[in-house]
Amino acid sequence: xxxxxxxxxxxxxxxxxxxxxxxxxxxxxxxxxxxxxxxxxxxxxxxxxxxxxxxxxxxxxxxxxxxxxxxxxxxxxxxxxxxxxxxxxxxxxxxxxxxxxxxxxxxxxxxxxxxxxxxxxxxxxxxxxxxxxxxxxxxxxxxxxxxxxxxxxxxxxxxxxxxxxxxxxxxxxxxxxxxxxxxxxxxxxxxxxxxxxxxxxxxxxxxxxxxxxxxxxxxxxxxxxxxxxxxxxxxxxxxxxxxxxxxxxxxxxxxxxxxxxxxxxxxxxxxxxxxxxxxxxxxxxxxxxxxxxxxxxxxxxxxxxxxxxxxxxxxxxxxxxx
Numbered sequence: 001x002x003x004x005x006x007x008x009x010x011x012x013x014x015x016x017x018x019x020x021x022x023x024x025x026x027x028x029x030x031x032x033x034x035x036x037x038x039x040x041x042x043x044x045x046x047x048x049x050x051x052x053x054x055x056x057x058x059x060x061x062x063x064x065x066x067x068x069x070x071x072x073x074x075x076x077x078x079x080x081x082x083x084x085x086x087x088x089x090x091x092x093x094x095x096x097x098x099x100x101x102x103x104x105x106x107x108x109x110x111x112x113x114x115x116x117x118x119x120x121x122x123x124x125x126x127x128x129x130x131x132x133x134x135x136x137x138x139x140x141x142x143x144x145x146x147x148x149x150x151x152x153x154x155x156x157x158x159x160x161x162x163x164x165x166x167x168x169x170x171x172x173x174x175x176x177x178x179x180x181x182x183x184x185x186x187x188x189x190x191x192x193x194x195x196x197x198x199x200x201x202x203x204x205x206x207x208x209x210x211x212x213x214x215x216x217x218x219x220x221x222x223x224x225x226x227x228x229x230x231x232x233x234x235x236x237x238x239x240x241x242x243x244x245x246x247x248x249x250x251x252x253x254x255x256x257x258x259x260x261x262x263x264x265x266x267x268x269x270x271x272x273x274x275x276x277x278x279x280x281x282x283x284x285x286x287x288x289x290x291x292x293x294x295x296x297x298x299x300x301x302x303x304x305x306x307x308x309x310x311x312x313x314x315x316x317x318x319x320x321x322x
Contacts, residue, residue, distance in 0.1 A: 001192075002064065002086035003044040010081055011040055016071060017128050021142075023067045028144035030234055030275050032060040035104040035145050039129035041113060041131045048091070048099075050146070058231055058275040061085055066272055089191075090206060092198025093149070102197055103150045104171055105188050107131040111172045112185075118176050123168055131168065152316045189240070235276035239284065242266050245318045246311055258288040259296050261304040265311035267293045 004010040011017045017040050024047075028035060034057075037048040052057070068081040092098045110116055110126035124132055133141035134151070138159070140149065148158055156163045175181045196202055243250060246262055256263060263285045270281055271293070281289040300308060 001044060001046045001089075005080045005083045007043055007083070008081075009043050010045070010071070011042060011128075012075065016074070019070050019074070020067050022202070023063055023070065024142055025142055026066070027059050027063040027165075030062065030231070030273075031055050031262075033144065035060055035130070036099070036147075036150055037106040037130045038145075039106050039109045039131075039309070041109060041115075041128075046109065048102050048106055050093070055275065056088060060088075061178045062275045069272075089194065090196045090198070090202075092196070092202045092205075095199060097153075098197050098199075099150060100153045101191065104168070105191060107134075108171060108175070111175055113119060116172075118172060123172050134164050135317055137161075231275035231277070232280055235270050235274040235280065235284070237272050238270060239266065241318060242269060242315055245314050253286045256286070258286065259299055259304075259310035261300060262311050263287055264296045264300060264304075265308045265315060267296065267313040269312060 011020065020040060024035070024038070027033060031051070032053050034050040034052070035047060036050060037046075039046050047055070064082050064086065071081055072078055091102050107123065107129055110129065111118055111123055116123060116125050124135055126132075130141075130145055130147075133145055134147055151158055151160065153165060154167060155163065156167075174184060191197060196206065240250075243252075243266075246266070248262060253263070267281050267285055267287065270276060273276075276284075278290040278293045282288065282293045285293075287293055287296065297305070297308065
């Protein structure tokens with residue numbers, strides 16, 4: 001979950017919401033994430049995300065960074081969009097009740113916030129959550145949304161859309177009586193403020209996994225080899241195609257200046273397209289220190305900036321045709 005900087009709105013209109021979901025879909029393609037539920041509110045969002053490759057940090061950095069860039073570019077704004085780092089709460093998915101608790105909490109957010117009139121409007125009238133896709137037919141929902149586990153935990157089949165709708169509408173009506181709503185809010189407050197959602201022995205399991213994952217590794221590599229392999233393998237593939245689009249060979253990178261406009265264009269393009277680290281991009285493009293990857297564009301002369309812009313246009317065209 002993440003909120004806007006100083007509580008500001010992060011989705012000004014439906015176009016912003018569409019852009020965020022497009023970025024989320026791209027992030028899933030880059031990281032192998034599986035999204036089980038989501039909701040977009042005015043100044044925050046919630047995701048129930050599974051990370052088979054252990055690459056939450058890289059994926060979230062890419063997702064929020066790219067959406068911020070697109071948001072600021074569209075609205076001619078600058079600066080931070082999100083309030084610090086996102087909050088991540090591990091969920092014990094081995095126990096059906098915990099996954100159901102979190103997915104239900106996410107899907108009920110519009111009702112809790114008063115964005116639908118309880119008892120007069122159905123929950124599905126709010127279009128910016130995964131709930132509507134749970135009620136849609138086969139092949140309609142985004143490919144990165146996984147509904148089977150949440151439904152299975154409720155002993156429902158993927159095709160049993162009416163069963164899930166009946167369940168969620170009943171949960172929505174529970175918010176109407178003040179006393180019952182207060183009781184539910186207390187339960188969900190623990191969910192939001194806690195550091196895990198699971199059984200009493202779940203923290204011990206998490207500690208064992210962390211200990212096993214970190215044994216024999218340097219501190220900067222605790223995020224795991226799977227994350228590096230996925231991000232860097234994808235970046236390598238895109239780099240090959242990007243070099244071809246610019247009429248360059250791999251060996252040309254070592255002969256060009258560290259701040260060559262072609263390298264600046266490739267670096268920015270790879271940062272948007274993959275989760276590869278700044279260090280990897282800087283090393284792979286022979287750009288010297290990794291800060292040249294993030295700040296190189298500022299140092300370009302006017303002539304080189306125009307050249308970099310032309311190169312970026314070619315790369316963006318390649319991306320749009322991918």
